Amino acid sequence: MMNLKMLPLLLCLVAVVSCEEAGQFKEGKTLAGKQVSKETLNLGQTTYMEYCVQCHGKNGDGLGVSSAGMWPPPRNFKLGIYKFGNVVSGELPHDEDFYRIIRKGLNGTPMLPWDISDKRLDAVTQYIKTFAPEAWEGEDKKPGTKYELPADPFGEARKAEAIEKGKRAYNITASCIQCHRGYETKADMSAWNKEINKVPLKSEEFAADLYQLKMQDSDYGYHTMPPDFTYHKVRVSHTTEDIVQRLMYGVNGSGMPGWKDVVTDEELWAIAYYVQSLKDLRNNPAREELMNKIEKQ
Ligand code: HEC
Ligand code: HEC
Structure with missing residues (x-):
């Protein structure tokens, strides 16, 4: 029988183990001027390992186990460049661009629409940025310029x-x-x-x-x-x-x-x-x- 006095010690051990398992991030990051907590990054990593890793790869290089022969190939997140942000070409997408892309998917490719909670959606968005620190980390980094949609002159x-x-x-x-x-x-x-x-x-x-x-x-x-x-x-x-x-x-x-x-x-x-x-x-x-x-x- 377990001695009741051991309970706190046991709980503590469990906490340490689950803390280890919760993820690699021990501190938050600033990504294009936005403070992101370690909890968010760790939730993003868990979400990524569940839903995204098979195509985008453990290291974010687009070489996941399912990627062989896939066309177009899964995005290599290490490049820090993205095709479908609504921002001036060459600039960094906004979070809402990633939310839209992940929620709606990329029609005609194996990148399907993902129906995940808002919290996980944001977390995985922040996490994939960490594969490209050169693009996202640093004082001078900020999301790109958006244009206003011109009014439809025809209808x-x-x-x-x-x-x-x-x-x-x-x-x-x-x-x-x-x-x-x-x-x-x-x-x-x-x-x-x-x-x-x-x-x-x-x-x-x-x-x-x-x-x-x-x-x-x-x-x-x-x-x-x-x-x-x-x-x-x-x-x-x-x-x-x-x-x-x-x-x-x-x-x-x-x-x-x-x-x-x-x-x-x-x-x-x-x-x-x-x-x-x-x-x-x-x-x-x-x-x-x-x-x-x-x-x-
Ligand atoms: C079955 C394979 C597959 C899975 C699983 C997958 N993707 Fe993708 N993803 C792709 C492919 C293929 C592309 C590239 C499409 C293209 O270039 O037109 C892509 C592209 C992307 C892009 C780049 C968009 C851009 O504008 O360049 C993002 C961001 C992305 N995926 C996020 C995710 C996230 C987050 C998950 C998990 C929730 C995920 N993907 C799961 C196949 C996948
Ligand atoms: C220099 C070459 C080039 C020129 C010029 C060009 N395109 Fe494209 N376009 C491409 C390529 C390449 C793609 C595919 C991008 C991808 O998905 O990787 C594309 C994709 C598209 C798409 C699909 C976007 C989507 O949602 O998948 C549309 C729409 C489009 N082009 C319209 C046009 C129109 C209209 C013009 C002229 C005003 C034009 N393009 C001029 C190369 C070009």
């Missing part, structure tokens, strides 16, 4: 007009076809060039890979693929408004640049309406009609 009533403007901006003014594929006939593109630049396009001015995806070099150590909007799933650009957000900021480190102040706010919305209309062709017989029209020209 549902003028959607058709927006799409027509979007076609011109996508193909001629912004030339998204440098990386993404084209979806319009050469005759139409030539006519739009005449409208905008006063001269039609000569046949030798069309790139040989106009109707192909052009793989890009990235900062992540692999080639990134500009999606075919009529075929692939896009990661975070669900609504027209989401597309405007993505266009403003680009996809950091992937090759996809930001377009805020490169094209006008009206053009941003026009392009977004056009891209949304292309997305609507996914799994739709109208896609085949479009592809036939391009093939037959």
Whole structure:
């Protein structure tokens, strides 16, 4: 039988053991100017080991046991760069960006939406930052610049007009076809060039890979693929408004640049309406009609 006098000692031992098990962090950290407690970091680590480690890896390097052959590869958190923050390209995402990405997942990838408590969501967000101390720790580190979403100048009533403007901006003014594929006939593109630049396009001015995806070099150590909007799933650009957000900021480190102040706010919305209309062709017989029209020209 246990002597009652031993109870406090026993409790103490249990406390020490569970304290050891609770995690590696013995003190808090300041991450991009925000004080994060050791309890939060330790909860973040437990959450990570439960839900994220199999893909993102014990050391955060993206080389978890399930990552082999996965495309796109799980993010390597040691790089301290992230694709889908709503911040100026190259700057650090805000916590709300991580919450959104983790809660909604990245559509079309193995990164699913995670339904975890707000407390764990915040904790795991703070924890993954600790894999990249050079990016997050230091007096000068702060979350990046956000733009205000410009008001939609079209609205549902003028959607058709927006799409027509979007076609011109996508193909001629912004030339998204440098990386993404084209979806319009050469005759139409030539006519739009005449409208905008006063001269039609000569046949030798069309790139040989106009109707192909052009793989890009990235900062992540692999080639990134500009999606075919009529075929692939896009990661975070669900609504027209989401597309405007993505266009403003680009996809950091992937090759996809930001377009805020490169094209006008009206053009941003026009392009977004056009891209949304292309997305609507996914799994739709109208896609085949479009592809036939391009093939037959
Ligand atoms: C089944 C594999 C898998 C699991 C499990 C997983 N992820 Fe991911 N995650 C990915 C992949 C793949 C990507 C890269 C997608 C891309 O580049 O488009 C990614 C990307 C990310 C990104 C980068 C977002 C950006 O903007 O660059 C974050 C943050 C992230 N995951 C957090 C988490 C967290 C937190 C968990 C656990 C709650 C988790 N992931 C679990 C596969 C996974
Ligand atoms: C220099 C090459 C390049 C140019 C120019 C470019 N993109 Fe991209 N774009 C990419 C790449 C690469 C990706 C895939 C990023 C990833 O997921 O890794 C992408 C992804 C996207 C996505 C998907 C975002 C998501 O949620 O997954 C949209 C929408 C998009 N681009 C629209 C455009 C539009 C519209 C233009 C012209 C205004 C444009 N892009 C110009 C390279 C480019």
